[in-house]
Amino acid sequence: MPGWFRGDSHVHTGRSEGAELTVEEAVDAARRSGLHFIATTEHNTVDGHTRLDRPRRRADGDPRPGGHHPNRALAGTGSRTGTTDRLEVRRTRRPARGRLDRVRAAGGLCVAAHPHAPYLRGQLGYPFELFDAVEVWNGRWTSSVAWQADNEAALAEWGRGLAAGVAAGRWLPAVGNSDAHLRGQLGSPQTVVLADELTTAAVLAGLRAGRSWIAASRDVELTLTASAGARVAGIGEVLNAEEAVVAASVRGVGSGCVSFHTEQGRIHSATLPPDGAAEVIWHVRASDAGFVRVEIRDGGGVMAAMTNPVQLRSSVG
Structure with missing residues (x-):
């Protein structure tokens, strides 16, 4: 059934360096944040994705915790790309286009994640035009932590390209995700997407078409x-x-x-x-x-x- 579904498509579990969430904790946090779906985006591994493929059943037999689908993964690759297949895409010196095309061929969505992050290898070295969407909002909008992404800079860069993209008939949708590594981060922000149904293909189609908006939390x-x-x-x-x-x-x-x-x-x-x-x-x-x-x-x-x-x-x- 068509509807607006809330999700966080940039989540790390303990399979990623520096992350502390277990897969089970990520699912529980998603439910508490009012999410309908999450996507694991581990650092060069798809192991977390395989765990999310195993839905947990409640006592009444419903595999959806709390009536939602936060145990359904949309992605299982590095933080810049997403695919429903277990396709690993690693950072190399080779041009990005071929690797992104592999993700698209597998039915995935290529997202330019945290393009203005302050840490080593955190800033995007490719033009937005190579991607299908831009993570304009990464984690809290602003904070004092050392790894805080410059979301205002990402918004400004995306906004400058939006007019030209609309005029040319191909504009890049904005998305927002938590990039959760630690407990208490998942679900803030969250992308709210209009999809024909709550399936991986339908949600990705909604994100790709830009039928979405970003909220700081479930309260907005x-x-x-x-x-x-x-x-x-x-x-x-x-x-x-x-x-x-x-x-x-x-x-x-x-x-x-x-x-x-x-x-x-x-x-x-x-x-x-x-x-x-x-x-x-x-x-x-x-x-x-x-x-x-x-x-x-x-x-x-x-x-x-x-x-x-x-x-x-x-x-x-």
């Missing part, structure tokens, strides 16, 4: 639509109309700020009430904007949620 809810009369387009979709009404509905970010972004940058904003629930409306012409995306930040300016774009195409002329 967000919808974004553009409409013209009876025609309505959502995140990752296209609205063919010259004049559109863009509506963002938000819950869970008290006294935060909603901002609308186009190829012209931040174009409109509104402050949320203390209870964090509101609908913000903005009117736009397709001749002035090829897309609209939304950011939600808390009162301190820290990202709480962000969307992929809704595309606008003029029906005039």
